[in-house]
Amino acid sequence: MLSSIGGTLVDYYLKGGITMHPMLLCSIIGLIVIIERGIVLHRVKVNTAQVFGAVRAALVKRDLKGAIEVCDSSPSPIADTLRAGLLRFGKPTPEIEKAMESVALHEISKLERGLWILATVANIAPLFGFLGTVTGMIKSFAVLAEVGLGNPKAVAAGISEALITTAYGLSIALPVQAAFNYFTSRVSGFALDMETSSAMLLETFNELEEAPGEEVPAGVPAAVQPQAAS
DSSP: OHHHHHHHHHHHHHHTOTTHHHHHHHHHHHHHHHHHHHHHHHHOOOOHHHHHHHHHHHHHTTBHHHHHHHHHHSOSHHHHHHHHHHTTTTSOHHHHHHHHHHHHHHHHHHHTTTHHHHHHHHHHHHHHHHHHHHHHHHHHHHHHHHHGGGOHHHHHHHHHHHHHHHHHHHHHHHHHHHHHHHHHHHHHHHHHHHHHHHHHHHHHHHHHHHSTTOOOOBTOOGGGOOOOOO
């Protein structure tokens, strides 16, 4: 059964004409990117609430070094963003925000790497299919002009090519587009978590700086210690 299916696919490929070659290349490229991005995003596993909870617990105890160690022990885009803010504790809020935003943008760009390839494949694969449809119909009408309506079998070859290329192009675009949408939603989720965690970290900093009679968190360098209220 598998051999018959394989033989049928090969036959369809050969009957599809020259546009089947770029579509085959699109399918291979799309599959490689899907596997690579799937592995990368699968490895990015982080419990945002747990990581931020541990960071906040350390800050409440005035242990900045411990909060940074929490981020170091949980490597992830969210932890790296929080770490950038922790390293600038005591600096003006805009400077902290800019530091975390820079790290977040860098992390998002790494997560989005290669997704443009999926978007391109999903867009051009159907176009190659439609191109094959046009070339197939041109062949059919050319044969029809030569042999007339007396030989429908000769005309059917071009029509078959047109239908095969259309089906092949759409069969590539559908799963690639679905994978692109899924990966994009995952990256958007990470971006939202980073934005939320950054805002909560700034709120925690404000709480610590406004708390009366509190000491500076342990491990804060003198250069970044908050200024005493005048």
